[in-house]
Amino acid sequence: MPDQLPGVQPGPAGLTADDPREIGGYRLHARLGAGGMGVVYLAYTPGGRPIALKAVRAEFAADPEFRERFAREVASARRIHGLFTAQVVDFGVDERTPWLATAYVPGPSLHEVVRRHGPLPVRTVLLLVAGIAEALQAIHGAGVVHRDLKPANVLIAGDGPRVIDFGIAHAADSSALTGTGLRIGTAAFMAPEQALGHRVTPATDVFALGALVAYVAGGTPPFGAGPESTALYRVVHEHPDLTRIPAGLHDLVAWCLAKRPQDRPTGAELIAYVHAHPAVGGRPEFTDGWLPHPVREEVGPVRAPAPGEPGPVPHAPTAMAAAATATATASAPRPGAHAPAPPLAAAVPAAAPEPGPAPSPGRRAERRGRRLPAVAGAVAVTLLVCGAAVYVLDGPGEGAAASAEDRDPADGDAEQPSRSARPYPAGYTQVELTAPDAGYEFDLKAGKVVPADTATWFLARDAQSFVPSEESDSFVSEGKALTVPGCLHGIETKPVTSLPFTALAGERPFCVRSPDRRELAVVRLREAAAAGPVTIVVDQYHLG
Known part of the structure; x- marks a missing residue:
């Protein structure tokens, strides 16, 4: 397998029993990739900034010539400050397991x-x-x-x-x-x-x-x-x-x-x-x-900076x-190439993605979820698992909720469903995502972490709660399980307008429906720090 340093797409994998929990004083959170040279982890600086930390494989670490060259190359790499490179942050060339940490780039290869x-x-x-x-x-x-x-x-x-x-x-x-x-x-x-x-x-x-x-x-x-x-x-x-x-x-x-x-x-x-x-x-x-x-x-x-907001780099x-x-x-390109053009104008943003500034209360308030009017006649729902899809039964009239035998505990009162069914396929399942700080948000459509104010259907966060995107619908389960039928019924009967971390402790599931009502995300809060990283696990479904 080739060495990789993917961003958050697909989501980082959890640590295995054989993985260390700390290297060089940095807390490891997840695996970003593995290959012939070693394993790359998502880690955090003491101040909460994300970094990509590569731990060298044991057979390389045991080779004295490798260690000598590694130390020499790391010293050279520290002098590289290009806008299109991932900046070296720290290193441990003399440790039992040599390692190198660089800026974390939230994007695919x-x-x-x-x-x-x-x-x-x-x-x-x-x-x-x-x-x-x-x-x-x-x-x-x-x-x-x-x-x-x-x-x-x-x-x-x-x-x-x-x-x-x-x-x-x-x-x-x-x-x-x-x-x-x-x-x-x-x-x-x-x-x-x-x-x-x-x-x-x-x-x-x-x-x-x-x-x-x-x-x-x-x-x-x-x-x-x-x-x-x-x-x-x-x-x-x-x-x-x-x-x-x-x-x-x-x-x-x-x-x-x-x-x-x-x-x-x-x-x-x-x-x-x-x-x-x-x-x-x-x-x-x-x-x-x-x-x-x-x-x-x-x-x-x-994203262009808002009026009065400083840009990401000079x-x-x-x-x-x-x-x-x-x-x-100087000299023109080789024969057959085009003549040189005027020089490039301004700088492109920096190599290491800085955490986006925490949106101001006014900007954040503008993006808070607004309630859409409830649709008359709740959708008729019964869960049938078939491969990666969820089937929901639709009645010909007003519809009904899940049957007493099959409904989720959060579904509420129910009537007998009809026989017609349509699939709600899963877009992605069990994707673990970590937002380093309030400068990032969860892109629920793509299943990744992006700088704040860039996603169209998102789950942002402040110090104490989640902030869903404008005109999204949300529901918090009363139990430990939450199905698509339970979510749809809960959104229509018991919608919520706030998602505080305290109410979601113990991985209590909640769901968010997209503004166009065609997608649904079932989310669990795995870890939250007021001024640091927040980790969630997401299952996403297509409703249309």
């Missing part, structure tokens, strides 16, 4: 995005190239070569990509470990010199970026799938297959995938190429619309802008 949504459009791909190229400039400027740039090591946030795991593959590339048959890097994204065991340079990462672009734009690696040995042979001896990618990207990908390192573009040349590409129009900005709508729904839109010229300016006044 490019691998997950392509797997779920397919190839991305040309403009999106070009903007990714510009952001990743700037990240590589920051990494290479610190004297580090990534060595394992691949879709799983690029996370997608609403304001652009974040490159992760820089320098770790270099630390692992020791003769003792390589001699055991463990290959460092990913064959489908290796440069020829890396596959042959020759010296790697920044151009090695540029080759990997070209392979990444081909995958993101075409859906498959440019040297095919299959066994690692076959992919490595093709990387060294064959031309890439570019038939699946749009023609507007052929020159760029072929340039990056040149067999000789000296024939590949630099990061500055890549950024200038993106500026000049007609699909970008000289404005490579990560604003609303840079991602396709389904991906944006999953990642979360970019709007100062970035390394990308400086690089583009330098390239535009």
